[in-house]
Amino acid sequence: MKTVGIVLAGGLSRRFGSPKAFARMGNKYFYEYATAALAPHCDQIVIVTRPEHVEHFSNELHVITDDDRFTGLGPLAGIYSVMNIIAAKRYVILPCDMPYIEASVIEGLMPYRQEDVIAVKTSDTHHPLVSVWHWRVKEKLQQSLEQRRLSVMKFLKEVDILWVDGDGLTKHANKIFKNINYETDLERGEENE
Numbered sequence: 001m002k003t004v005g006i007v008l009a010g011g012l013s014r015r016f017g018s019p020k021a022f023a024r025m026g027n028k029y030f031y032e033y034a035t036a037a038l039a040p041h042c043d044q045i046v047i048v049t050r051p052e053h054v055e056h057f058s059n060e061l062h063v064i065t066d067d068d069r070f071t072g073l074g075p076l077a078g079i080y081s082v083m084n085i086i087a088a089k090r091y092v093i094l095p096c097d098m099p100y101i102e103a104s105v106i107e108g109l110m111p112y113r114q115e116d117v118i119a120v121k122t123s124d125t126h127h128p129l130v131s132v133w134h135w136r137v138k139e140k141l142q143q144s145l146e147q148r149r150l151s152v153m154k155f156l157k158e159v160d161i162l163w164v165d166g167d168g169l170t171k172h173a174n175k176i177f178k179n180i181n182y183e184t185d186l187e188r189g190e191e192n193e
Contacts, residue, residue: 001089001090002043002044002087002088002089002090003041003042003043003088003089003090003091003092004042004043004044004045004046004082004086004088004090004091004092005035005038005039005041005042005044005045005046005091005092005094006045006046006047006048006078006079006082006091006092006093006094007021007031007034007035007038007045007046007047007048007094007095007096008048008075008078008079008093008094008095008096008129009021009031009047009048009049009053009096010048010049010050010053010065010066010072010078020096020097020180021047021049021053021057021096021097022053022056023097023099023180025099028099030096030097030098030099030180031047031057031096033098033099033100033101034094034095034096034098034099034101035047035061036103037094037101037102037103037105037106038092038094038103038106039103040103040106040107041092041103041106041107041110042092043088044062044086044088045061045062046062046063046064046082046086047061047062047063047064047096048063048064048065048066048078048079048081048082049063049064049065050065050072051065064081064082064085065081066078066081067080067081067084069145069146070145073145073148073150074150074152075093075095075129075152076141076144076145076150076152076155077145077150079091079093079133079141080138080141080142080145083133083135083138083141084138084142087135088135089134089135090113090132090133090134090135091132091133091135092106092109092110092131092132092133093129093130093131093132093133094106094129094130095129095130095179097179097180098130098176098177098178098179098180099180100172100175100176100177100178101130101176101177102170102176104169104170105120105130105166105169105170105176108164108168108169109130109131109132109164109169110132112132112162112164114160114162115134115160115161115162116133116134116136116137116159116160116161117131117132117133117134117137117156117159117160117161117162118131118132118161118162118164119131119132119156119161119162119163119164120163120164120165120166120169120177121163121164121165121166122165122166122167122173122174122177123167123173124174126153126163127166127177128152128153128156129152130166130177137159140155140158140159141155144158
C-alpha cells in the first residue's frame with residue numbers, strides 16, 4: 001500500500017510575519033520537523049508551497065505548488081494537488097507549523113484503514129491537518145474546490161471520518177499538536193537550541 005506524506009507549507013503566515021516553513025527551532029527549519037515525522041511511515045514525501053518559496057527548499061525534496069485551477073485556495077487545494085499528481089492508497093498530512101510533532105504520533109494513526117479520513121482531536125480542539133486521507137476522497141475534494149467550498153472542517157463532515165484521541169497518542173498533546181502562529185508561541189529558548 002503506497003503512502004505519500006504531504007507537508008502543507010503554503011500559508012501566508014500573516015500572524016507569524018515570515019514564512020513559517022523556514023522558521024527555525026533549534027538547528028532545524030519547521031518543515032524539517034514535519035518531514036522527519038513522516039519519513040518512517042511514508043514511501044514518498046511532498047511539500048506543497050507557494051511559487052515564491054519553491055527555490056528556498058532543498059533540491060533533494062519533492063516540492064510542488066497548487067494545481068493551477070486551485071492556486072492559493074488553502075489546505076484542501078494542497079492536498080488535492082498532491083493527490084492529482086501522485087497516485088497512492090493513502091496520504092498522511094501534516095502542517096509545517098507543528099515543530100513539536102513526533103513520528104510516534106503518525107505511527108498511532110497508521111493502523112486505521114477503513115475511513116476516508118483519520119484525524120486527530122484532543123480534549124480542547126480538533127486537528128484536521130494531522131491526518132491520513134484515503135485516495136477515494138479525491139473526487140469529492142475536487143468538487144469542493146470547484147465549488148469554492150474550502151473549509152477543511154466542513155469537508156470532513158461530508159466524508160467518513162474517524163477522530164483519534166490525540167491525548168492517547170502522546171503524553172504531551174498540548175505541546176505536540178501546537179500550531180506555532182507567532183514567534184512567541186515557541187517555548188522560551190527553544191529557537192536557540
